[in-house]
Amino acid sequence: MHVLILGGTTEARRLAELLHGTPGLTVTNSLAGRVASPRLPPGEVRIGGFGGVEGLTAWLREHRVEALIDATHPFAGTISFNAARAAASAHVPLLALRRPGWVPVDGDDWHEAPSLEAASSLLPALGERVFLTTGRMGLAAFAGLDALWFLVRSVDAPEGPRPVRSELLLDRGPFTLDGEREVLRRHRIDVVVTKDSGGEATAPKLTAAREAGVPVVVVRRPPVPQGVLEVGSPEEAARWLGHMR
Incomplete structure (x- = not known):
């Protein structure tokens, strides 16, 4: 099973660590390349954009991706919408791994x-x-x-x-x-x-x-694609993959 993780976040790296070495699972981590010296996750890594929705759709098909996980930064809004459209076009299951936002507590201004x-x-x-x-x-x-x-x-x-x-x-x-x-x-x-x-x-x-x-x-965070299944932790994302297999 080939999984593509759109990463660059702490959660994406943690998910790659959880999945690394799993028998029968190939994980490709995609980084946008905006940081000069990123912390690389385990597994295969590609750096750079896909060329929009059409490019990502073609990549999913060419590399026979069977699951797509959007674990990008909450403010990387464009790639999340591209991922939703590409996953739908390529008929690839999509999961969004989005860390919960902060909540003010007593004393915050x-x-x-x-x-x-x-x-x-x-x-x-x-x-x-x-x-x-x-x-x-x-x-x-x-x-x-x-x-x-x-x-x-x-x-x-x-x-x-x-x-x-x-x-x-x-x-x-x-x-x-x-x-x-x-x-x-x-x-x-x-x-x-x-x-x-x-x-x-x-x-x-x-x-x-x-x-x-x-x-x-x-x-505040930008809007996200509607109708995409979301989880808040790498462990939940790993369990989702486990159920798919």
């Missing part, structure tokens, strides 16, 4: 925004020293806020427009609570911006912000 641009518009009323943790893509949305100072954290150095008054922090999760507390203290952060990525790897910044009384602007 969250301000939700539907987009990076909307998040940018909220910042002047919330603080002057911003911890921007939305990754290296989309920084142009904040480039016009010259009165604010930004600490921009990403895995790789960003390209294109970004805030003039900014400092770049290259780092990769998982992050610790003590480490996030130190980042807020050392840089005198008074507002945090994050996407609702979910998961535990980057969640400590939310706890650190709550403890420090720092507001958090949370960018």
Whole structure:
């Protein structure tokens, strides 16, 4: 049985580890290639796009894929819709492995925004020293806020427009609570911006912000394809495959 995992996330890597070495199972992990030095999962790995719905459909058929698992980042919306259309065209069963989003708790000061641009518009009323943790893509949305100072954290150095008054922090999760507390203290952060990525790897910044009384602007997730079976953990995805076999 040939399984294609659309990955690049902690959950996708964990699923590949669970499936690795299973008799009668071939797993191909597909990474978009947006990170210079990705953490490679076990098994076969391909890096790069498919060329849209038609390209992915052709790949599924050519390589005789019998199950497709979309374990991409919650904000990688385009590939999820492409996967749904390609799976339907190639008649391949599709499962979406999507980590649950974060939920505010008592003491959180969250301000939700539907987009990076909307998040940018909220910042002047919330603080002057911003911890921007939305990754290296989309920084142009904040480039016009010259009165604010930004600490921009990403895995790789960003390209294109970004805030003039900014400092770049290259780092990769998982992050610790003590480490996030130190980042807020050392840089005198008074507002945090994050996407609702979910998961535990980057969640400590939310706890650190709550403890420090720092507001958090949370960018909501984009829409996902309707009618696709979803699970929230790699273990559930592995069980789904087991039932198929």
